[in-house]
Amino acid sequence: MTEIRSYRDLEVWRLGMRLAASVYRLAVKFPISERYGLVSQIQRSAMSIPSNIAEGHERDSTRDFLRFLSISQGSLAEFETQLILATELDLATQVDVEPVLGMSAELGRMLNGLQAKLRQRLAPVSPASGP
Template identity: 55%
Template sequence: MTVRSYRDLTVWKKGMALAAAVYQLTRKFPKHEEYRISGQMIRAATSVPANIAEGHGRGTRRDYAHFVSIAKGSLAELETFLLLAIDLDLAPRGELGPVLAQAEEVGRMLTALRASLTGSASPSLEPNP
């Protein structure tokens, strides 16, 4: 299948599904969290597919890889908020766990996408010894 648009990318579709799941999840949080962790989670979650789309629309693979890196950063932020929400008992663990699993899957896909864009065999950020 030829990728004509970012909307053809499985990672973008899964990022969109993750953002929708975060919206649904945060609706169940206590009202006092609306402008606190809920808002931050939504912003981080929506940033993932938005950066994939923006990067895809850029002119170079280097720019695209940069925006995929930004998406990975937003995803790490979201995962941190999800783990904090578990620790704070903001929602049942059974509802947070699947969203965290979705985030981990998107993270693996972003790592693979960035590696393919940079030609890197090892997508690790750790320096070589």
């Protein structure tokens, strides 16, 4: 198991970065008229996910990290909603969006798992029961 020294060592951050990069590549296929509308919103919410993971990791406490992971999850839901809207408006095709939504679902599972692990770390340890 790799030692985590930096947010860059976190697989969840790496996947968040891949998702954000995929969104920027997908965005060039959107109509120019959406550059400052939905495209900007989708890019901003996608970029927010790994940014908040990184910022939270660099904070001083597990509680802060959990809070920023929660913000990342909110950004993930916002991003998915915007991407689904883009397909509803025929700004993006289902073929282009499906792999990105698959990556997004995996990222959501990873965020949930990391949060659960961190919550366990914060849970008070109960004294062992005697015989």
